[in-house]
Amino acid sequence: MRINVLTLFPEMFTPIQTSILGRGLEDKKWELNIVNFREFSERKHHSVDDTPYGGGAGMVLQLMPIKAALDSLPSKGKVIITAPQGKTFNQQMAQEWAQEEELTFICGHFEGFDQRVYDYVDEAVSIGDYVLTGGELPTMSMIDATIRLMPGILGNDFSSVEESFSHGLLEYPQYTRPAEFEGKKVPEILTSGNHQKIAEWRLKEALRATYLHRPDLLAGRDMTKQEQKLLEEIKDEEQTN
Known part of the structure; x- marks a missing residue:
């Protein structure tokens, strides 16, 4: 370009x-x-x-x-x-x-x-x-x-796909080593090796971040059944916290 x-x-x-x-x-x-x-x-x-x-x-x-x-x-x-x-x-x-x-x-x-x-x-x-x-x-x-969205610009071409706003949601939380610092631990699911559960966790946390910080992004979103279910769980969890 x-x-x-x-x-x-x-x-x-x-x-x-x-x-x-x-x-x-x-x-x-x-x-x-x-x-x-x-x-x-x-x-x-x-x-x-x-x-x-x-x-x-x-x-x-x-x-x-x-x-x-x-x-x-x-x-x-x-x-x-x-x-x-x-x-x-x-x-x-x-x-x-x-x-x-x-x-x-x-x-x-x-x-x-x-x-x-x-x-x-x-x-x-x-x-x-x-x-x-x-x-x-x-x-x-x-x-x-x-x-930065052009092929070959980012080191990992999947990086831009998983970022905030790419799918209309804020990005899920990210963690790296060490697994624990001053009593703060990385969520266990991320070290489990269960990629299906990790993907579901990431979707849920992306929905949670969007619900808490940019609810306007959810207003016109055509949500899947899985997203609807996860969002209801998030609302219940946030109300009890």
């Missing part, structure tokens, strides 16, 4: 070029093309913002340099802009984007974009109802969530 990023701050994208994603870059499993759209400004000092028509506080990003930066790309794939009015990013979107051959992200700054910028994008996306100084951090989060 090829990722294009239009930004005023290319230096901010160092984190996604390190660790697991960085190894993916080195192995050419994905490409990162960062474009500073300030370079496409025709103004003397390469400014890319201006005062809004009609007055008001702050500055607005101009259309021309962004459009010129987009036009400079040999191809763009799906064009995504970070904006508060956009759809909230989630795991399903990451899974869908991971199937694309190319994605282009436009990072905002100042008081936002000239509205006409949106005529050149496919999706407006937000990462939550709060305000950041620019679109770089949301873009990095979305790139990370997407690229």
